Structures are given as structure tokens and as C-alpha cells.
Amino acid sequence: MQERYDAVAIEGRWQERWRREGTYEIDNDDPRPPYYVLSMYPYPSGPAHMGHVRNYTFGDLLVRYRTMRGDGVLSPIGFDSFGLPAENAAIRTGQHPRTFTEDRIAELSSSLERIGAVYDMRRVIRSHDPDYIRWTQWIFVKFYEAGLAYRDSAPVNWCPGCQTVLANEQVLADGTCERSGDLVEHRELAQWFFRITAYAQRLLDDTADIDWPERVKNMQRNWIGRSVGTELTLPIADAGGQARDDVPPVEVFTTRPDTGFGITYAVLSPEHPRVDELTAPAQRAAVEDFRRSVATQSEMQRLSTDGRLDKRGVACGTSVVNPFTGRPVPVYLADYVLMTYGTGAIMGVPGEDQRDWEFAVAHDLPIVRTVQPPEGWEGEAYTGDGPSINSDWLDGLGVADAIERAADWVESTGLGRRKVNYRLRDWLLSRQRFWGCPIPMVCCDTCGYQPVPESELPILLPDDVDFLPTGRSPLNAHEGFLRTACPACGGPARRETDTMDTFVDSSWYFLRFADPANSDAPFSGEAAARWLPVDQYIGGIEHAILHLMYARFFTKALVDIGVAPAGLSEPFARLFTQGMIRLGGAKMSKSRGNLVAPEGILDRQGADALRLAHLQVKPPQDDVDWEDFGIDGCAKFLGRVWRLVTGEAHTGAPARSGDPTAADLEVDRGAHRLADRVTRDFDRWSYNTAVAACMEYTNELYRYVQAPDGPHGEVLEAALDRLLLVMAPMVPHVTAELWERRCGRHIHSEAWPAADPAKLRAERVTLVVQVNGKVRDRLEVDAAIGESEAVEQALASERVRRHLDGGSPRRVIVRPPKLVNLVV
RNA sequence: GCCCGGGUGGCGGAAUUGGAAGACGCGGAGGACUCAAAAUCCUUUGACCUCGCGGUCGUGUGGGUUCGAGUCCCACCCCGGGCACCA
Numbered sequence: 001m002q003e004r005y006d007a008v009a010i011e012g013r014w015q016e017r018w019r020r021e022g023t024y025e026i027d028n029d030d031p032r033p034p035y036y037v038l039s040m041y042p043y044p045s046g047p048a049h050m051g052h053v054r055n056y057t058f059g060d061l062l063v064r065y066r067t068m069r070g071d072g073v074l075s076p077i078g079f080d081s082f083g084l085p086a087e088n089a090a091i092r093t094g095q096h097p098r099t100f101t102e103d104r105i106a107e108l109s110s111s112l113e114r115i116g117a118v119y120d121m122r123r124v125i126r127s128h129d130p131d132y133i134r135w136t137q138w139i140f141v142k143f144y145e146a147g148l149a150y151r152d153s154a155p156v157n158w159c160p161g162c163q164t165v166l167a168n169e170q171v172l173a174d175g176t177c178e179r180s181g182d183l184v185e186h187r188e189l190a191q192w193f194f195r196i197t198a199y200a201q202r203l204l205d206d207t208a209d210i211d212w213p214e215r216v217k218n219m220q221r222n223w224i225g226r227s228v229g230t231e232l233t234l235p236i237a238d239a240g241g242q243a244r245d246d247v248p249p250v251e252v253f254t255t256r257p258d259t260g261f262g263i264t265y266a267v268l269s270p271e272h273p274r275v276d277e278l279t280a281p282a283q284r285a286a287v288e289d290f291r292r293s294v295a296t297q298s299e300m301q302r303l304s305t306d307g308r309l310d311k312r313g314v315a316c317g318t319s320v321v322n323p324f325t326g327r328p329v330p331v332y333l334a335d336y337v338l339m340t341y342g343t344g345a346i347m348g349v350p351g352e353d354q355r356d357w358e359f360a361v362a363h364d365l366p367i368v369r370t371v372q373p374p375e376g377w378e379g380e381a382y383t384g385d386g387p388s389i390n391s392d393w394l395d396g397l398g399v400a401d402a403i404e405r406a407a408d409w410v411e412s413t414g415l416g417r418r419k420v421n422y423r424l425r426d427w428l429l430s431r432q433r434f435w436g437c438p439i440p441m442v443c444c445d446t447c448g449y450q451p452v453p454e455s456e457l458p459i460l461l462p463d464d465v466d467f468l469p470t471g472r473s474p475l476n477a478h479e480g481f482l483r484t485a486c487p488a489c490g491g492p493a494r495r496e497t498d499t500m501d502t503f504v505d506s507s508w509y510f511l512r513f514a515d516p517a518n519s520d521a522p523f524s525g526e527a528a529a530r531w532l533p534v535d536q537y538i539g540g541i542e543h544a545i546l547h548l549m550y551a552r553f554f555t556k557a558l559v560d561i562g563v564a565p566a567g568l569s570e571p572f573a574r575l576f577t578q579g580m581i582r583l584g585g586a587k588m589s590k591s592r593g594n595l596v597a598p599e600g601i602l603d604r605q606g607a608d609a610l611r612l613a614h615l616q617v618k619p620p621q622d623d624v625d626w627e628d629f630g631i632d633g634c635a636k637f638l639g640r641v642w643r644l645v646t647g648e649a650h651t652g653a654p655a656r657s658g659d660p661t662a663a664d665l666e667v668d669r670g671a672h673r674l675a676d677r678v679t680r681d682f683d684r685w686s687y688n689t690a691v692a693a694c695m696e697y698t699n700e701l702y703r704y705v706q707a708p709d710g711p712h713g714e715v716l717e718a719a720l721d722r723l724l725l726v727m728a729p730m731v732p733h734v735t736a737e738l739w740e741r742r743c744g745r746h747i748h749s750e751a752w753p754a755a756d757p758a759k760l761r762a763e764r765v766t767l768v769v770q771v772n773g774k775v776r777d778r779l780e781v782d783a784a785i786g787e788s789e790a791v792e793q794a795l796a797s798e799r800v801r802r803h804l805d806g807g808s809p810r811r812v813i814v815r816p817p818k819l820v821n822l823v824v
Numbered sequence: 825g826c827c828c829g830g831g832u833g834g835c836g837g838a839a840u841u842g843g844a845a846g847a848c849g850c851g852g853a854g855g856a857c858u859c860a861a862a863a864u865c866c867u868u869u870g871a872c873c874u875c876g877c878g879g880u881c882g883u884g885u886g887g888g889u890u891c892g893a894g895u896c897c898c899a900c901c902c903c904g905g906g907c908a909c910c911a
Binding site for chain 2: 173213214215217218219221222223225227229252253254255256267312334335336337338340341342343345347348349353354355383423541544545616617618619622623624625628629630632633634640643651680681684686688689692693694695696699702706766768770772773774775778799810811812813815818819821822823
């Protein structure tokens with residue numbers, strides 16, 4: 001029993017046992033209450049790095065904790081195994097991405113086991129498995145049939161580094177690719193899209209119902225970007241300035257219809273379809289020059305705020321009519337008006353919009369204020385509240401009222417209608433890459449695009465391909481893959497060679513985990529209804545928009561097409577986003593080459609010490625610097641627990657029996673307080689304080705076993721039991737080993753220790769005595785002390801009397817048993 | 825510009841309901857054990873004044889509410905993140 005703590009030997013033995021016994025396998029008919037814990041499935045890039053360790057430690061803690069609480073916990077793991085790194089490696093080495101990927105999966109699996117993370121390994125999902133591809137493609141076809149997947153030609157983001165198009169979500173704010181960092185270009189291409197915009201309002205509204213970090217919900221709301229306004233038509237003016245009714249008017253979108261009397265010009269996006277029609281012959285050359293210069297500009301230049309506005313806009317030489325005043329106003333083109341938002345055209349109100357003000361000054365256009373700026377206003381455009389002016393029937397109204405009145409007028413006169421706009425764009429899912437899930441569509445010259453029939457799924461990637469660093473998917477050169485028959489007419493046809501964005505794979509894998517072996521459907525409604533929504537989802541903040549928005553969209557869409565159960569609306573009931581790990585001030589990542597490999601630590605101090613360090617170093621949601629980790633301190637603490645439990649630390653008198661002393665009872669109460677604290681800390685994701693509570697109690701037990709009169713045998717044993725039980729989810733190996741040595745049982749099959757409420761109340765507490773709010777004395781008193789008794793004892797204190805200066809307090813605030821404040 | 829977070833010792837952080845600021849760990853100092861070291865165990869560790877008893881100050885800044893504020897209110901500064909010529 002006195003042998004030293006040998007973490008490495010212990011850990012291997014327990015990991016082997018959990019795997020062999022299938023300890024964390026769970027069946028769909030398990031009688032315990034279902035609880036679904038999921039850590040975001042990893043991209044298999046090789047052995048685990050510290051970010052993985054952090055993610056899977058948090059998830060594993062919860063799996064083991066909820067299991068001890070009596071839940072039937074679903075703890076699955078899978079691999080997001082399609083993606084560019086494997087394909088790039090294939091281009092470099094000639095090795096097929098499948099071989100490469102499966103080797104990386106084996107490495108990652110083994111390192112997850114080495115940190116002690118436990119899963120139901122019967123449920124493993126790999127995105128590139130034919131079985132998973134089949135159902136991803138099946139879902140695509142169902143979406144296509146429901147009108148949720150479509151092909152369209154649109155201005156798209158092209159990453160020259162990745163040689164593929166990207167979704168809007170994959171382009172960073174500075175216009176670069178989130179993967180490669182290359183400057184993204186714009187191209188007009190026909191691509192496949194998912195109609196996520198049809199769900200914009202639901203994706204926005206339902207953020208109210210999910211228990212997610214406010215920060216993440218806020219990011220999603222910003223991304224969806226709802227804007228309430230009015231669509232207004234501006235009639236085209238004839239040579240005399242009168243509205244023409246023989247041609248359709250120009251539509252603009254505005255959030256400020258109240259400023260309509262101040263419209264002094266209108267602006268079209270350079271890409272607006274009616275530019276040619278609305279350009280006067282005299283201006284044609286200038287307009288063409290302008291459009292050409294905009295087309296060659298990068299997104300960066302176009303979005304930059306420098307550059308003079310007169311150079312960034314050009315007059316069309318024609319006019320539209322301001323419907324509020326009935327007077328004609330000139331039409332311009334300007335690069336800052338985007339075709340992808342609103343109607344691609346705006347009304348210019350320089351009095352209430354700073355950018356319009358600058359444009360008006362640059363082009364010598366009139367400025368009419370329609371909101372009275374406050375006294376002493378020296379700025380240019382005034383965007384604040386104030387009474388309407390120069391606005392006829394709106395004059396005197398505040399902005400909010402004027403907006404409503406103006407919108408009513410626009411609707412009643414048939415000039416337009418209220419309109420909600422979203423910033424969210426449809427999800428561009430096609431990628432011109434090989435290592436992804438093939439899009440199950442066939443293109444026939446006579447029938448157009450046709451979905452592959454269900455019976456022919458899955459469409460798999462061929463093995464006999466040559467990887468060339470051309471950026472063209474090798475599928476384009478593979479005749480065997482390319483040539484097929486049209487499902488509709490049977491004539492010759494070509495397969496779609498684009499593959500799906502890997503975010504498609506991760507948009508439904510959490511549903512497949514509920515029913516991973518199903519060969520008739522992606523999952524049964526029954527299995528999904530049992531496990532979904534995921535009770536606790538855990539992952540990195542970097543997925544706040546991308547993956548988490550797509551998965552929400554997929555879940556809602558799958559419900560709408562009758563595949564997922566009707567009651568489900570959100571995939572993840574609770575989300576926890578853990579912080580990133582930095583090294584040398586920069587985010588730890590493979591591309592930066594600043595990874596710290598866990599292997600060395602696992603070999604020396606062991607998985608439990610590493611896990612404990614992750615739990616202890618900082619609140620789990622915070623970013624953390626690797627330099628702050630104290631692995632040695634954690635290993636030292638585990639050694640202390642080991643020696644305490646094995647009796648090596650017991651240097652005081654031998655254990656007693658018989659009636660417990662006051663000190664014994666305090667140690668016993670401490671064990672119950674510990675269980676209570678750790679339970680509440682686990683439930684509120686405060687792992688660092690849970691670790692602190694265990695350390696504190698361990699320190700208390702050291703004093704106890706080293707005291708001259710020795711510990712009470714039964715009290716000590718019960719205290720050690722509780723300490724081990726509450727530590728079991730955090731450091732599963734060492735607690736399992738010590739528990740087995742103590743009683744021969746498996747600690748992870750034991751029940752979570754309940755705290756006896758009667759023992760949570762201390763008998764003696766510290767009464768703080770203040771004079772004028774300053775602490776002057778601390779008295780040990782009975783916890784049941786009454787008000788008058790507390791005041792009496794406070795007034796009896798010598799230290800307190802010194803500060804009362806012989807007088808008596810004017811006022812006494814008593815909060816027994818914690819505080820007496822004497823005010824003089 | 826708009827919207828979220830955050831700012832506490834030498835360092836990471838704790839303080840759950842307005843009631844002991846600094847739990848726990850790291851780092852530092854001292855001691856025990858040892859021939860010595862490692863390991864281990866114990867004590868101590870916010871700043872300033874004081875031989876000491878003790879006192880004063882102290883949670884980004886300035887005000888306020890309160891018997892009492894890290895916590896609530898107002899104004900501001902700084903750091904991090906999201907959105908943004910979005911009409």
C-alpha cells in the first residue's frame with residue numbers, strides 16, 4: 001500500500017479496462033434518464049494538441065460526472081475527416097487523402113484515449129465513410145427537392161490559395177480567407193447554395209430559447225443582421241422632370257423613410273441591372289469607365305474608407321422623382337452601394353447621413369435638413385432624434401413617429417411597403433476540391449441538373465486519381481467518375497465534380513450519433529427524439545458563427561422536411577465555448593508552428609496531472625497562456641492525495657474510535673461542504689474553483705492526520721471517500737486506482753456523493769464586528785446566535801470599545817451570525 | 825460608429841444574494857528532515873507607517889446611493905471580441 005504514485009502505469013491499466021469493458025457504451029433503450037454530452041468532433045490532424053486536450057477534458061469530466069449522478073450518458077466521438085489539409089498532403093506526397101486521413105485518425109484516437117477521455121466507441125462517425133457520405137448526399141437531395149438547395153450564378157468569393165470558392169462566413173473581416181489567409185477575389189460563377197436565408201428570422205428568434213453564451217448569440221444576431229425599414233419606389237423622370245409611368249421605377253431600401261423630403265439624389269450600385277437603361281448618352285463613356293475601374297478593384301480597396309468620394313461616384317445624367325416633393329433628383333453610381341444588400345440602390349439624404357453628406361458636398365448636390373439638430377450643433381449630418389423640419393405634413397414629429405407616419409404614407413399611396421432586410425446570405429456549399437463529399441447531381445444537356453436517385457447513393461470518390469497542384473479537382477479529369485447516364489432521360493450526362501463544404505458534414509453528425517448504424521435513414525425519428533437536443537455541447541469560440549449557425553439551420557430544415565422529429569427546433573440546448581490556448585502571445589495552432597505536444601507530459605506527469613492543470617489554470621471559458629499552466633503543481637497535489645489516502649501522510653497519533661470530538665465533526669462537515677461546493681461548481685462550469693475546493697480540503701485533512709491527538713478512524717475514512725468521489729470526474733485514473741485499493745470496486749460506477757444539508761451549516765462561525773463599516777474585531781460565536789446576543793458580544797470586545805471612544809453607537813446594524821456594524 | 829465581454833497582489837485567479845477583499849495555485853522568504861541534495865513536511869508572503877500593539881491605504885479613473893460597494897447607479901479611460909460605406 002505504501003508504493004509511490006506512478007501515474008503512467010496506473011493510467012494505461014485503467015484506459016485499457018474502460019475500453020475492454022465498454023464502460024461508457026450506452027444503448028438507446030437504457031433505462032436511466034438520457035443525457036447527451038458532445039464535444040465538437042475534431043478534424044484529424046495527427047496526435048492531439050493542447051486545444052484538443054482542453055476540449056476533451058471538459059467533455060470527459062461532464063460525461064463521468066453525469067454518469068455518477070445516475071444519468072444514462074451518450075458520449076460519442078467522431079472525425080471531421082474531409083478537408084483541405086489531407087488533399088494538400090496528397091498533392092505533396094502522392095499519398096491518397098484517405099490513407100493519409102485514416103493514419104491521422106488512428107493517431108488522434110490513441111491520444112484521446114491517453115488523456116482518459118471515454119466514449120461509446122461503437123458509435124464512431126467519420127465524415128469520409130461511405131455510410132456517412134450516403135446520408136449526407138441523401139439529405140442534399142431531400143433539400144434539393146424541397147427547394148432548399150439550388151444552383152445559381154452569383155458573385156462569389158474565390159480563394160486563390162485554396163483554389164476554391166468560399167462561403168461568406170469563411171471570409172474574414174479584412175477580406176482574407178479564414179484558412180489560408182489569402183486575399184479573397186470576386187468571381188461570377190454558377191454554384192450550389194443552401195437557402196439558409198429562408199430561416200433568417202427563425203435563426204434570430206430562437207436564440208432566445210437556447211442556453212448559450214450571450215457573446216455567441218450576439219455574434220449570430222449580428223451576422224444575421226436584421227434591419228427594419230421601408231422599400232420605396234422612385235419613378236423615372238422624363239425630360240421635363242415629370243414621373244414616367246411607362247417604365248418601372250427604381251426601388252430603394254431605407255430605414256429612414258421620415259427623411260424622404262430630404263432626398264436630393266439617388267445612387268445605384270455599379271452592378272445594378274438598370275444602369276445601362278438609366279445612363280444618358282452623354283454620360284455613357286464616363287459610366288463605363290467607372291464600372292470597369294470598380295470591377296478591377298479588390299474588395300479591400302472598395303470597402304476602404306479613404307479615397308475621395310467624387311472619384312468614387314459618377315453621374316448617370318438622368319433623374320428620378322422624389323415622391324415626397326414631386327421634384328426630380330439626379331441619379332449617380334457609387335461603389336459603396338452594394339448590389340448584395342437591400343435593392344442595390346439608395347436614396348441620398350445628406351442632412352441625416354454622414355456618408356451622403358460627404359457625397360453631396362463632393363458632387364455639389366443640395367443638402368436639405370429634415371430633422372432639427374439640437375441647439376449649438378456644429379456637425380454635418382445629424383442622425384439623432386429631433387423634430388421633423390422642411391417636411392410638410394411630417395413637421396414637428398419626432399424621428400420614431402415620423403418613421404411610422406412616413407411608412408404609412410408610402411404604403412397607402414402604393415409607393416412601397418415596409419420591409420425587413422437581413423445581412424445573412426445563402427450558404428455557398430460547393431467547393432472545387434477533391435477531398436469532400438461529392439454533390440450527388442448529374443448534368444444532362446437535355447434535362448439540366450438532376451439529382452442522383454436514392455438507390456444509387458452513395459456517390460463515392462474514386463481511388464485511382466492523380467493529384468496535380470493545378471487547383472482543378474482531379475475529378476474533372478476522371479472519365480470513369482465523370483461519365484454517367486441522366487437519371488431522367490437515360491441519355492449521356494456528366495456528374496457534378498464539385499464537392500461539399502466540410503461544414504455540411506458537421507451540420508448533422510450530432511443527429512447520426514443517436515442512431516449511427518441505421519441503414520434505412522440518416523437516423524430514426526425515435527432515436528433523435530430520445531437524445532436530441534444535445535444537453536451539453538462543448539467547443540471552441542471560433543465556431544461561433546460558421547458551424548453553429550449551419551447546424552442550427554440544418555436541424556430546422558430537417559424538421560421541416562419531416563426527417564427530424566417535429567418537436568425539435570434547436571440542435572444544442574446548452575453550449576459551452578472554451579477559451580483558446582496561446583503560446584508566446586499567439587493562438588496555438590499548427591499553421592503557426594507553436595503547438596505544445598501533450599506526449600511529453602503524459603509520459604512524465606501523466607494524464608491526470610495534465611487534465612487537472614487544464615481545469616485549474618483559469619475559468620474554462622477564458623483564453624489561457626500556456627506559460628500559466630502549472631503541471632508540476634498539479635502532479636504534486638495528486639501525490640499529496642495519494643499519500644493522504646495510502647496513509648503515508650499520517651504522522652500524528654494513531655486513529656481513534658469512540659465518540660467524535662468537535663474537530664472530528666468539523667472534518668465531517670467539511671466533507672459535506674466539499675461535495676456541495678464541487679457539485680455547484682461543476683454545474684456552473686467553474687472548474688478552477690472546484691479544484692481549489694479539493695486542494696483546500698486536502699490541506700485540512702493533512703492538518704487533521706498530523707494533529708497530536710490523531711484522526712477519528714471512521715471520520716477520516718468517510719472524508720477520504722468523499723474526496724476521492726468528487727475528484728473522480730476530474731482525475732479519473734488516480735481516483736479509480738485508489739478506490740479499487742480501498743474497497744475493490746470501480747469508482748466510476750459509484751453514486752455521486754450527496755451533501756447532507758444538516759451538515760452544511762457550521763456550528764461556530766466568525767462574527768465580524770465593524771465600527772462605522774470598518775472591521776475592528778472577529779469573534780467566534782455559535783451559528784445560532786440571536787441579534788441581542790450578537791450585539792452584546794460585539795460591545796464586550798475590547799478592540800471594539802477602543803474605537804467607540806467610550807460612547808455608545810447611534811445605530812446598530814445586526815446580521816447574525818455574520819455581522820454587527822456599530823455606527824457612531 | 826453600433827453591439828457584447830472584461831480591468832482585483834510579483835503572476836493565474838477567488839469572493840455564488842450589497843456584509844471578512846485577495847480562497848486555491850504559481851512565484852518569493854524562512855524553518856524541519858538530510859553528511860548534502862532531491863523529494864517531503866511546516867510557517868510566512870497586498871502596499872505603506874510602526875520595535876511592537878496597532879494604524880492608514882487598497883479591486884482601471886472620477887462622482888453618487890448605502891450603516892456598509894470589487895459587487896448597485898452616473899460619467900469617463902483602457903483592453904479583448906463581433907458587426908460595419910448595410911442604406
